[in-house]
Amino acid sequence: MKPTISTIGRFVDQEVTIGAWIANKRSSGKIAFLQLRDGTGFIQGVVVKSAVDESTFEQAKSLPQESALYVTGTVQADDRAPSGYEITVTGLKVLHKAKDYPITPKEHGTEFLMDHRHLWIRQPRQHAILTIRHEVIRATYEFFHQEGFTKVDPPILTGSSPEGTTNLFHTQYFDEDAYLSQSGQLYMEAAALAFNRVFSFGPTFRAEKSKTRRHLIEFWMIEPEMAFVEHEENLQIQEQYVTYIAESVLRNCPQALAALERDTSKLENIQAPFPRITYTDAVAWLQEQGFDVTWGDDFGSPEETAIAEHYSKPVFITHYPKAIKPFYMEPDPENDEVVLCADLIAPEGYGEVIGGSQRIADESLLEANLEKEGLSSEAYAWYLDLRRYGSVPHSGFGLGLERTIAWLSGTEHVRETIPFPRLLNRLYP
RNA sequence: UCCACAGUAGCUCAGUGGUAGAGCCCUCGGCUGUUAACCGAGUUGUCGCAGGUUCGAAUCCUGCCUGUGGAGCCA
Structure with missing residues (x-):
């Protein structure tokens, strides 16, 4: 079976490509953290500016919430990660750039959530x-x-x-x-x-x-x-x-x-x-x-x-x-x-x-x-x-x-x- | 069907009789370990609908609509 987030632990130190969505992201000038989900779980993708080409880093910083992409990177065991693993990203292929995803990281009411x-x-x-x-x-x-x-x-x-x-x-x-x-x-x-x-x-x-x-x-x-x-x-x-x-x-x-x-x-x-x-x-x-x-x-x-x-x-x-x-x-x-x-x-x-x-x-x-x-x-x-x-x-x-x-x-x-x-x-x- | 509470920006809410507000989202800029990241700037309105009271209503009154929680009924 091809790698998924739920089975990522079997691929430590290997390069994998997973299909995923951007659940959330955080970035600074030289590092970006992509919260990725693929339906089987959640994992953080780390994009380091100095380790990837300029366009990949700019893309990582600008991806809106719930955009779809293929993420390629090396699986790392990391105690700082809630699941124990992270992906150090080496490449991104954007499949779809989402726009104005309604469910934002803040709170929402029941009616709004039920409508969505x-x-x-x-x-x-x-x-x-x-x-x-x-x-x-x-x-x-x-x-x-x-x-x-x-x-x-x-x-x-x-x-x-x-x-x-x-x-x-x-x-x-x-x-x-x-x-x-x-x-x-x-x-x-x-x-x-x-x-x-x-x-x-x-x-x-x-x-x-x-x-x-x-x-x-x-x-x-x-x-x-x-x-x-x-x-x-x-x-x-x-x-x-x-x-x-x-x-x-x-x-x-x-x-x-x-x-x-x-x-x-x-x-x-x-x-x-x-x-x-x-x-x-x-x-x-x-x-x-x-x-x-x-x-x-x-x-x-x-x-x-x-x-x-x-x-x-x-x-x-x-x-x-x-x-x-x-x-x-x-x-x-x-x-x-x-x-x-x-x-x-x-x-x-x-x-x-x-x-x-x-x-x-x-x-x-x-x-x-x-x-x-x-x-x-x-x-x-x-x-x-x-x-x-x-x-x-x-x-x-x-x-x-x-x-x-x-x-x-x-x-x-x-x-x-x-x-x-x-x-x-x-x-x- | 009944009782209670609520309806203000795309979302979550503050504003209780005198100029319509904040955070998030989005856009731009900054930041090498963030965890609903953070910092700075900017855009965003039929204040649920209709009527009434008042010099003046998001705010008070009446009716209606919608939602939420509960009751009844049941799993």
Whole structure:
């Protein structure tokens, strides 16, 4: 492979040529420092006036920010460099001279940066976050492959709402109404009965007018579903999975974490098993803390955050009341008022990163729940079929990719964890 | 949908009733180890929009628009 900034350490004392952009530059009368980036990393090119011809030095001094060029020079190990290496430049070939690059070295506001998201992703901080995104995705495939899961892709265009509660994006499917998927779960249940252990990874859409640092209109979800797996084992797989991606990020993204100044002790803490609290105990604890909640209420964001702050690890809140959870969740055999479900709440206020449950295996119970929700059993006929032909206990969960990345990378807002976020009033670029 | 805050140069902001400002960016000059480099000079305005109060409004009032943070909803 030809040299890149990320592999430059293999070329110490050799002359290399790399394609790069000018991230920034500083110069004095007889020396110029080019902050170079090539998409794989950042390195400083040092241009010494006495060591190159006149035109090369003048060019180096006059290159505007984000100009593109081929840089030829000798790789030097240097303790003064953040990455440990520098390039002593011997020649430059300018490919494109940029003009008035909008993102200057000073501060910018959110709206301006979001309007220039196509350029913003070049900046070190954004580059680091998206590097961690890649690692989470890579580790996800690796984990589920190792654990014997098959990746199955549910459809994105659907004819009906799986849960009927959240707002869906409406579109046309020739002469029919169609909606963009808000979850592939029901299809993944079908897949689990065909492949045993399956996972999906794809975009999902919520037409909610949410305006918080935890919400995107379009976001990516990982939805595993497992046949012959009950509530307890479901939680264990979630713990192992989350532990695995945290360890992978720690091991494989040290530079990105350093660039983000992430407190890595917080990530080292993410080790299975995770603490658990039942909904009922959580309500009692919240009441002690002075929260105005009664049994049967769903928790709001402040309640979730308070519970999460009580632990140094992510925490499972289990056994929610049946009435505030979707129709497909299996009732607890020991208490018919609650279901075998769990939400995983991340520490540091990042909120719910996983929602999961054991699914109802009994056809008549599922049919009764559909009716209670006012959902037509015709639209769900195929879903009921799964309870007619070899129904088994099965469980699954959904992990929100962007919230997980925000948490692991220590990013305040999920909009920076996806290359081109879709937010309320934000469809450009 | 609701609550709070904000909108002044390309960008980030100061200016709270009396002549429109600074830094960055850009241009020119200086500087051999800079790290958001630094020093000097120069260019840059529909003060979000509409109406009102006032001798006089970027500044006070009303409405609207846009953005940011949060709530609800959820991952």
